[in-house]
Amino acid sequence: MADPLLDRDIAAAALAQVCAAAGPYVEALAERPVHDPAAAGSLAGIGGPLPEEGTGTTAAVDRLLAIGTATATASSGPRFFHFVTGGTTPAALAGDWTAALLDQNAFARVSSPFAHEVETVVLGWLRELFGLPAGWGGALVGSATFANFTSLGCATQWWGERHGADTVRDGLSGLPRMAVLSGGYVHASARKALQMLGHGRDAVQVCARDDVGRVDLVGIERRLIALDGAPAVLIANAGEVNAGDFDPVDALAELAERYGAWLHVDGAFGLFAALSPRSAHLVRGIDRAHSIAADAHKWLNVPYESGFALIREPGRLGTAFGMPGAAYLPGPRDPGGGYGLHGPESSRRARSLPIWATLTAYGRQGHRAMVERHLDLAQHLARRIDEAPELQRLADVPLCIVCFRVAPPGVPDEDLDRWNRAVGEALIADGRVFCGTTVYGGRVALRPAIVNWRSTVADVDLFVDVVRELAARTRAEP
Known part of the structure; x- marks a missing residue:
């Protein structure tokens, strides 16, 4: 490939490639899985030896976008509850x-x-x-x-x-x-x-x-x-x-x-x-x-x-x-x-x-409204957990994090930590929603954090449903 200075006229076209990919990616965030296990093999396309001759701007950007939009963790989407990770408002993006x-x-x-x-x-x-x-x-x-x-x-x-x-x-x-x-x-x-x-x-x-x-x-x-x-x-x-x-x-x-x-x-x-x-x-x-x-x-x-x-x-x-x-x-x-x-x-x-x-x-009022919506969603999540007989909330919910664990009646305490770790691993592998484990007061637990501007009641409800489904599956597995 020639000196990149000779490729300068293609800059606008490269940006147009990114814009063309951005629209569908952003629109899909509301429904796409946080992580798609089936796409993991695509990551191999990133590697290989350092190119001796470049492929050119268009081909490089095409490849990056194809692999990235397929394999990137949708942490800016509404179902990413791991760590404490916000999304990106349209203006901020x-x-x-x-x-x-x-x-x-x-x-x-x-x-x-x-x-x-x-x-x-x-x-x-x-x-x-x-x-x-x-x-x-x-x-x-x-x-x-x-x-x-x-x-x-x-x-x-x-x-x-x-x-x-x-x-x-x-x-x-x-x-x-x-x-x-x-x-x-x-x-x-x-x-x-x-x-x-x-x-x-x-x-x-x-x-x-x-x-x-x-x-x-x-x-x-x-x-x-x-x-x-x-x-x-x-x-x-x-x-x-x-x-x-x-x-x-x-x-x-x-x-x-x-x-x-x-x-x-x-x-x-x-x-x-x-x-x-x-x-x-x-x-x-x-x-x-x-x-x-x-x-x-x-x-x-x-x-x-x-x-x-x-x-x-x-x-x-x-x-x-x-x-x-x-x-x-x-x-x-x-x-x-x-x-x-x-x-x-x-x-x-x-x-x-x-x-x-x-x-x-969005001003002060827009950001206040976002915070208050997340406070409401956290309380909704707490109620869903309290209503589920096999789930146990471990702490009050003063803000946007709900700490809980899988703990059905009759299961010995010594088995609960193993089970909750299995549920956390299953959540990450499943990819529909994202949340990991922690240790709270000596007990393994989940701690979803709600700080993404896109998150809705439907996303929270899906999270609870997936946790309950995976809890039942991991208990049944030998």
């Missing part, structure tokens, strides 16, 4: 395509005034969406893991200051281990962030009052007292991943203020409880935090990868993440600087565009 089309480097104002301005607007809108006071700032990042990393990076810089040290310049050498306290809901992504920051993933001292992980406030206060004025970081968890439960953010904020600690809120999906008066009480006190981490690719329903960190003192972002001097790059205080100096990534796509598009298209 178009915004993401626009981001790819314009291909902006959102490192700084000087690299893209457009991307910088959109990100500035979006961060302000996110602050307003969650009811945070004026003065908060933040950074758009690739995930809640990076949002936790960014937030805890600022906390580390603050903690170093309290010890009279400059951790940005000199690192952690010679300092005591940073005290990090949390209940048992602390997520693996927060531990990973601490691991990457050099504190170690086991830096978190867990204070839990039961095997589910509910926070022990008395235990946390006891640890704070024992520190005798030394700085500490508290992690409040807004939306636990197994049942959607919340730490009492307000009570943890009270402890943070009383003992001079940094309060970080991990609100990967639970932060969106703030959008509805029905659930806003769950995040009462977030305005008293020092930092908040969340995902937009969960309940905001924008494409992967999209997270954000919100910081009460945004000046700490430039201090913690500003880069060493380079003659051709703007510094943190340079008028040409920007958000690449406020977080872990320097080379950054314009991930603000799909957020801007969806917030502009």
Whole structure:
């Protein structure tokens, strides 16, 4: 194949190929299986040795679309209840395509005034969406893991200051281990962030009052007292991943203020409880935090990868993440600087565009309505489970996750974990709906999460029907 520069006239045709495939794929999401086991063999068409001679744009795009639309997990569809994965609203999808089309480097104002301005607007809108006071700032990042990393990076810089040290310049050498306290809901992504920051993933001292992980406030206060004025970081968890439960953010904020600690809120999906008066009480006190981490690719329903960190003192972002001097790059205080100096990534796509598009298209009220519809669907799912004699709900449903297991009367407890694991494996293999297993309070369970804008009562009912069908089948199998 000739130099790709000579193939440039075919760009519009290649985009037309994608557009032609997009319409049928998106229209089919409402009914298609999440995973089609029969299509798995098509994945072999992706491999092979690196081509010596290219096939050309048209053939390459045709092949990618044919294999991708057949084998991709329909995680943006309404029947994907695994993990906590949102879909992609039409406006957000178009915004993401626009981001790819314009291909902006959102490192700084000087690299893209457009991307910088959109990100500035979006961060302000996110602050307003969650009811945070004026003065908060933040950074758009690739995930809640990076949002936790960014937030805890600022906390580390603050903690170093309290010890009279400059951790940005000199690192952690010679300092005591940073005290990090949390209940048992602390997520693996927060531990990973601490691991990457050099504190170690086991830096978190867990204070839990039961095997589910509910926070022990008395235990946390006891640890704070024992520190005798030394700085500490508290992690409040807004939306636990197994049942959607919340730490009492307000009570943890009270402890943070009383003992001079940094309060970080991990609100990967639970932060969106703030959008509805029905659930806003769950995040009462977030305005008293020092930092908040969340995902937009969960309940905001924008494409992967999209997270954000919100910081009460945004000046700490430039201090913690500003880069060493380079003659051709703007510094943190340079008028040409920007958000690449406020977080872990320097080379950054314009991930603000799909957020801007969806917030502009549907506004505060549209996103509130989506959250409230999902609250209703979660309650409907809970009722369906309660009505099924062979299903057992394991927890209350404060938000959008319903934790339950297969547990017919008369089946010994020692057999239930094996059976529920078999049901989880069967769900993934079957592909009509998608949901995996977890362990909640020592028991293997399912924990479907409802955060996709397309999901309906019919999708929830299908999920229950499939679970019951597969439960009966796996029990009957030897």
